[in-house]
Amino acid sequence: MILRRFLAVALCVILAAGTIAPQPYAAEVKSGPILVEDVQFGEVLFYFYQEDYFPAIVRLLAAKKESQLENHLDESELLLGGLYLSYGHHLKAADIFERLLADNVDQDVRDRTWFFLAKIWHQRGYLAESQRALDRIESRMPGPFEAERRMLQAQLLIDNGNHDRAIELLGNWRGKDAWANYARFNLGVAMVRSGRVNDAARILDKLGKLEPLNEELSSLRDKANLALGYAYLQAGQPRAAKTPLQRVRLDGPFSNKALLGVGWADAEVDKYRKALVPWMELGGRDLLDPAVQEAMLAVPYALAKLESISQAADYYLNAVEAFYEEAQRIDQAIDRLESGDYLKEFLALDPLSSTGWYWQLESLPNAPESRFLYHLLATHRFQEGLKNYRDLRFLWQNLDEWQTNIRVYRTMLDTREKAYNERLPLIERSLGQADISSLISRKNNLDARLRLVEEKADSLALATEREFELWGEIVGIEKNPALNAPIPEAAEVRDKIRLLKGALQWNLDKQFRGRLWNIRRDLKRTGEALVDTTSLRRQVGESMRDEPMLFADFNRRVDGLSPKIDDLKARLEFAMERQRVFMLGVAIDELRAQRGRLDTYSVQARFALAAIYDLAATATADSGFDSQ
Amino acid sequence: MTAKHFATGVLGSMLCLCGVFAQDLTPIDSDATLADVQSIEVDEAQARADFRSLDQDVQALKEEVLDLNRDLFLLEEELLFPANSQVAFFVSMDVGEYFDLDAVNLKIDGKQVSNYLYTEREVSALHRGGVHRLHMENLKTGEHELIAVFTGKGPSTRDYRRGATMSFEKGIGAKYVELRITDRISKQQPEFVIKEWE
Numbered sequence: 001m002i003l004r005r006f007l008a009v010a011l012c013v014i015l016a017a018g019t020i021a022p023q024p025y026a027a028e029v030k031s032g033p034i035l036v037e038d039v040q041f042g043e044v045l046f047y048f049y050q051e052d053y054f055p056a057i058v059r060l061l062a063a064k065k066e067s068q069l070e071n072h073l074d075e076s077e078l079l080l081g082g083l084y085l086s087y088g089h090h091l092k093a094a095d096i097f098e099r100l101l102a103d104n105v106d107q108d109v110r111d112r113t114w115f116f117l118a119k120i121w122h123q124r125g126y127l128a129e130s131q132r133a134l135d136r137i138e139s140r141m142p143g144p145f146e147a148e149r150r151m152l153q154a155q156l157l158i159d160n161g162n163h164d165r166a167i168e169l170l171g172n173w174r175g176k177d178a179w180a181n182y183a184r185f186n187l188g189v190a191m192v193r194s195g196r197v198n199d200a201a202r203i204l205d206k207l208g209k210l211e212p213l214n215e216e217l218s219s220l221r222d223k224a225n226l227a228l229g230y231a232y233l234q235a236g237q238p239r240a241a242k243t244p245l246q247r248v249r250l251d252g253p254f255s256n257k258a259l260l261g262v263g264w265a266d267a268e269v270d271k272y273r274k275a276l277v278p279w280m281e282l283g284g285r286d287l288l289d290p291a292v293q294e295a296m297l298a299v300p301y302a303l304a305k306l307e308s309i310s311q312a313a314d315y316y317l318n319a320v321e322a323f324y325e326e327a328q329r330i331d332q333a334i335d336r337l338e339s340g341d342y343l344k345e346f347l348a349l350d351p352l353s354s355t356g357w358y359w360q361l362e363s364l365p366n367a368p369e370s371r372f373l374y375h376l377l378a379t380h381r382f383q384e385g386l387k388n389y390r391d392l393r394f395l396w397q398n399l400d401e402w403q404t405n406i407r408v409y410r411t412m413l414d415t416r417e418k419a420y421n422e423r424l425p426l427i428e429r430s431l432g433q434a435d436i437s438s439l440i441s442r443k444n445n446l447d448a449r450l451r452l453v454e455e456k457a458d459s460l461a462l463a464t465e466r467e468f469e470l471w472g473e474i475v476g477i478e479k480n481p482a483l484n485a486p487i488p489e490a491a492e493v494r495d496k497i498r499l500l501k502g503a504l505q506w507n508l509d510k511q512f513r514g515r516l517w518n519i520r521r522d523l524k525r526t527g528e529a530l531v532d533t534t535s536l537r538r539q540v541g542e543s544m545r546d547e548p549m550l551f552a553d554f555n556r557r558v559d560g561l562s563p564k565i566d567d568l569k570a571r572l573e574f575a576m577e578r579q580r581v582f583m584l585g586v587a588i589d590e591l592r593a594q595r596g597r598l599d600t601y602s603v604q605a606r607f608a609l610a611a612i613y614d615l616a617a618t619a620t621a622d623s624g625f626d627s628q
Numbered sequence: 629m630t631a632k633h634f635a636t637g638v639l640g641s642m643l644c645l646c647g648v649f650a651q652d653l654t655p656i657d658s659d660a661t662l663a664d665v666q667s668i669e670v671d672e673a674q675a676r677a678d679f680r681s682l683d684q685d686v687q688a689l690k691e692e693v694l695d696l697n698r699d700l701f702l703l704e705e706e707l708l709f710p711a712n713s714q715v716a717f718f719v720s721m722d723v724g725e726y727f728d729l730d731a732v733n734l735k736i737d738g739k740q741v742s743n744y745l746y747t748e749r750e751v752s753a754l755h756r757g758g759v760h761r762l763h764m765e766n767l768k769t770g771e772h773e774l775i776a777v778f779t780g781k782g783p784s785t786r787d788y789r790r791g792a793t794m795s796f797e798k799g800i801g802a803k804y805v806e807l808r809i810t811d812r813i814s815k816q817q818p819e820f821v822i823k824e825w826e
Contacts, residue, residue, distance in 0.1 A: 042757065049758050395690065572689060
C-alpha cells in the first residue's frame with residue numbers, strides 16, 4: 001500500500017511539475033513524508049524533490065549498481081523512469097514505464113503518465129510513439145486533461161492527414177469549457193482545409209461572435225473571424241468576408257491581416273477608394289509583417305485603379321525602397337547567424353542550473369535577427385532543439401569538470417602508491433620484529449601458572465617483592481642454628497620470628513583473592529590486546545596483500561574512464577555542432593523565405609512601376625503625335 | 629494580381645499561425661498545385677525526421693554520460709572514502725512541525741567538520757522524505773564521539789538551538805549515521821535523534 005501510494009505521489013509530482021498540470025492538481029497530490037528504508041533512496045529523493053534531476057539520476061544509478069536499494073526496488077525503478085522523463089530522456093523513461101507501470105500504480109496515474117509522454121513525443125515529432133502512448137490511456141481523464149487529450153488526438157489525426165476523422169472527433173465535442181471553443185475552432189479550420197467552407201462558416205461565425213471575457217477568448221474570437229473572412233475571400237464571397245474581418249480587434253495580433261483582408265473585400269467589388277483606408281493604415285505599421293508588405297503593393301494597385309497614376313508610381317517607388325532596405329537587414333541577419341554566435345547569445349545568461357524537459361527560453365537575445373525570427377523561435381521544434389543544445393552543453397561542462405577531477409585522482413593515486421611503496425619495507429621490518437606467537441605463548445604460560453597458584457592457594461606466589469624478601473629473611477633466620485640453642489633469649493627470638501611469619505602469612509592470605517583477581521584481570525586485558533594485535537596484524541597482512549590489487553583496480557578504472565570522458569566530450573561537441581547547424585539551418589531557411597517573399601514583392605512593384613512609366617510614356621507620345 | 633491571389637496566400641499563412649495546433653497545420657491554397665502541397669508535406673516530414681534523428685542521438689548521448697557519471701561518482705567515493713574507513717552522516721526529518729531547520733553544525737571527536745546552512749528548497753525536500761548527506765569522513769576503527777547542533781525556529785517561531793551527542797563504534801566497513809529531526813507530540817517540542825544504520 002505504501003509502495004503504491006509513493007509511486008502515485010512521485011509520479012504525480014513529476015507530472016505536476018510539468019507545464020500540463022494546472023495548479024489545483026499539483027495541490028491535490030501533496031502528501032506526507034515517504035517511509036525511507038534505504039538511506040541512499042532518501043538521498044535520491046532529496047535531489048528529486050528539489051528538481052535537480054541529473055544528480056538524482058546519477059545517485060540512483062550508483063546506489064542501484066551497489067545494490068543499496070534492496071528495500072525500494074520497484075519504487076526506485078519507477079522513480080528512475082520519472083526522473084528520466086523529467087530530464088527529457090523520454091525514450092528510456094518509456095522503456096521503464098512499459099515494463100513497470102501496469103502493475104505498480106493506479107490507473108489514473110498511469111493514464112496521466114502516458115498522456116504526458118504523448119505530449120512530449122508529439123512536441124518532439126515522434127508521432128507514432130505519441131499515438132501509441134495515447135492508445136494506452138484506458139479511461140476518461142480527470143478535468144481538463146480529457147479535453148487536452150482529445151485535442152492532442154485530433155492534432156495527431158491532422159498531422160497524419162486524416163482530416164475526416166479529426167472532423168468527426170472534433171464534431172462530437174461536448175461541453176462548454178474553454179477547450180470546447182478551441183475544439184470548435186479547430187473543427188472549423190479542419191473543415192476549411194477539407195473544402196467544406198459552408199459547414200466551417202457556421203461554426204466559425206458563432207465563435208466570431210462569442211463574448212470576449214478575457215484575452216484568451218478575445219484572441220480566439222479574432223482567429224475565428226480572420227479564418228472565416230479569408231475563407232469567404234477564397235471562396236469568392238468578398239461581401240460576406242467583410243463582416244467577420246471587421247470584427248477583429250484593431251490593436252490585436254491579427255489586426256494587420258484583418259485590415260489587409262477588409263481592403264481586399266472592398267477591392268474585389270471595385271470599391272478601391274474604401275479599400276485604401278485599411279491599406280493606408282497598414283502602411284504605417286511594422287514592415288516585418290507580410291500583411292504590411294502586401295499592403296505596400298496594394299495601395300498603389302488601388303491608386304492605379306483609381307487612375308491616380310502619379311501617386312501610384314510614388315507608392316511603388318516607396319515600396320521598392322522599403323523592400324530593398326528590409327532585404328538588406330535580412331541579409332545582415334543571415335550573415336550574423338552564419339557567423340555562429342546567435343545560439344551562444346541564447347544561452348549566455350543561462351546558469352545551466354537545471355536541465356531537461358521543464359526548461360524554457362524566457363527571453364530572446366537582444367540581437368537584430370531576433371526581430372525576424374520570433375515566430376520560428378516560438379515553435380516546438382526550435383524550442384526542443386534549443387533544449388537539446390542546452391542539455392548537450394551541460395553534459396559537456398559536466399564531463400569537463402570530471403576531466404579535471406580525474407587528473408587530480410590520477411595524481412592522488414600515484415602519490416598514494418608511491419607512499420605505500422616507500423613505507424612497505426619499514427612496515428615489513430617492524431612486523432618481522434614483532435613475535436606475536438611468542439607473546440601468546442608467554443600469556444598462555446602465565447594463565448597456567450595462575451591456575452596452579454589458585455589451585456594450591458599459593459599466596460606467596462602473589463606476594464610483592466618486599467613481602468617476598470621479608471619471607472626469605474624470616475625463613476633464613478628460622479634456619480639459623482643459633483636459634484635452636486637452649487637459652488631463653490633464643491626461645492624469645494623464635495617466638496618473635498613465628499609471630500612475624502604468622503603475621504606475614506596472614507597478610508598474604510588476606511590479600512590473595514584480591515591479588516588473584518587483579519592478575520587475572522590484567523591477564524585478560526593482555527589476552528584482549530593480543531587478540532586485537534593479532535587481528536590488526538591480520539588486517540595489515542590483508543592490506544599488504546590487497547593494496548596492490550586495489551591500486552591496480554583504481555588504476556584500471558581511472559585509466560579506463562579518462563579516455564571515455566575524452567571520447568564522449570568529442571561526441572558531445574560533434575552533436576552540439578550538428579544541433580547548432582540544424583537550428584541555424586532552420587533559422588536561415590526562415591530568413592531566406594522572408595527574403596524571397598520580399599524579392600517577389602519587389603519584382604511585382606518594379607513591374608507595376610515599369611508598366612506605369614510605359615503607360616505614361618505612351619500617353620505622352622500619343623499626346624505629342626496628337627499635337628503634331 | 630487579384631484579391632483572391634493575395635487572400636489565399638494570407639489565409640494559408642494565417643491558418644498556419646493562428647490555430648490551437650499552431651505551426652503544424654499546412655496552409656490552405658486552392659491555387660497551389662498538388663505537387664506544391666506534396667512538396668510542403670515532404671519538407672515537413674523531412675524536417676521532422678531530421679529533428680528526430682538528432683534527438684535520438686542526444687538521447688543516446690545522455691544515457692552514456694549518465695552511466696559514465698555513475699561510474700565516476702562511485703570511483704570518487706571509493707577513492708576519497710574507502711569502505712573500511714568511510715562514515716557518512718545524513719540529516720532527515722520526520723514531520724518536523726515543531727522545528728524550522730536553519731543549520732546543522734557537526735563535530736566529530738571535538739573537531740568541527742561541517743556547518744551546513746539549509747535553503748528553503750532543501751528544507752522542503754527534507755519535509756517530503758528526502759535525506760541529505762551532510763558529511764563524509766574517514767575514521768579509524770574504534771570509538772568516536774559525535775556532537776550535532778541544530779539551529780532554527782522552534783515552537784512559536786522562537787530561535788531554537790539544540791544539541792545531540794552520541795558515541796559510536798567504527799568497525800570495519802562503511803558506516804552510516806542519521807541525524808533525525810522528529811516531533812515529540814506529547815511535549816509539543818522537536819526531538820533530535822541519532823540513529824546508526826547497519
